[in-house]
Amino acid sequence: MARAVGAKNPYLWPKINGFHTQGALDQALRHLKNDKIWYVTEKIDGSNICLSTQGWIASRNNIIGMRGMETCKFQGVEIKKTDIERLFYQMDNFKAKLKLVHLDNVEFELLLYGELILRGTGSSAQDLYNYRKKNRNPGDFYCFGIGLVLPENVSLPPIFKNGTLNKEGKQNCFLVPMSIHLSQLLTEFDIAHPPVIVSGRLCDILDDEKLVADIVGKEVEGYVLNGIEGEGLLKIKCIENTLDNVQYRERIVKVIKIIEKLN
Numbered sequence: 001m002a003r004a005v006g007a008k009n010p011y012l013w014p015k016i017n018g019f020h021t022q023g024a025l026d027q028a029l030r031h032l033k034n035d036k037i038w039y040v041t042e043k044i045d046g047s048n049i050c051l052s053t054q055g056w057i058a059s060r061n062n063i064i065g066m067r068g069m070e071t072c073k074f075q076g077v078e079i080k081k082t083d084i085e086r087l088f089y090q091m092d093n094f095k096a097k098l099k100l101v102h103l104d105n106v107e108f109e110l111l112l113y114g115e116l117i118l119r120g121t122g123s124s125a126q127d128l129y130n131y132r133k134k135n136r137n138p139g140d141f142y143c144f145g146i147g148l149v150l151p152e153n154v155s156l157p158p159i160f161k162n163g164t165l166n167k168e169g170k171q172n173c174f175l176v177p178m179s180i181h182l183s184q185l186l187t188e189f190d191i192a193h194p195p196v197i198v199s200g201r202l203c204d205i206l207d208d209e210k211l212v213a214d215i216v217g218k219e220v221e222g223y224v225l226n227g228i229e230g231e232g233l234l235k236i237k238c239i240e241n242t243l244d245n246v247q248y249r250e251r252i253v254k255v256i257k258i259i260e261k262l263n
Helices: 025-034 081-102 180-188 202-206 209-216 243-262
Strands: 037-043 047-052 056-058 063-066 071-074 077-080 109-116 141-151 164-168 171-177 196-201 222-227 233-237
Touching: 025 202, 025 243, 037 202, 037 233, 047 081, 047 141, 063 071, 077 081, 081 109, 081 141, 081 180, 141 180, 180 196, 196 202, 209 222, 209 233
Parallel strands: none
Antiparallel strands: 037 196, 037 222, 047 056, 047 109, 056 063, 071 077, 109 141, 141 171, 164 171, 222 233
């Protein structure tokens, strides 16, 4: 299907709930109780961008550019034509391998989801997480997941078992967050991305003092967790120290203590 600048992004990446997210307590506690294996990656701060092998570029909600444009400007950042073409070229090669090795020559649409680095951060003009020292510059794109728009009768390749289905008409759009396998493929095609830092049981991850210290010390904005069997997405990041959030944290602690007594 042909897409045009200004049209809605047809395949939205889901919003990620955190352990602090109001209204998401039941989900977080269910994951804690199940205590399965999860992947952990750095949550890179920027603006959500999606690219499609059909040649369009979208923000979180709308298509903002097309392959072949001289420049694509968004949120005060200019992406040059050479950088856009390089990304699409890498995607074409990535898609070709997936088609040959994992999808038995089925025709499909590949999507790259990632963060566009801004001048400063998403909430401040300051470089709060020292991206310049880390050689992350305005206009750089960091992929955090992919989408595979497959015909209705085609299943998601087992290598992407951490993916989830987002139904779109007669086509299935599978959204695949970062995993060790995806990181290896992105590295093969030189697509920048935050690699998997650690994988382990959820309770062990939440007990990792270094992850907490890195967030508090602003070494990172936060971390994204995703279950290896498609359990979903969670994020850990600092939250504003408002009265509502203090009360909400206290509620979470009380509920967890009750669960521990019942078990």
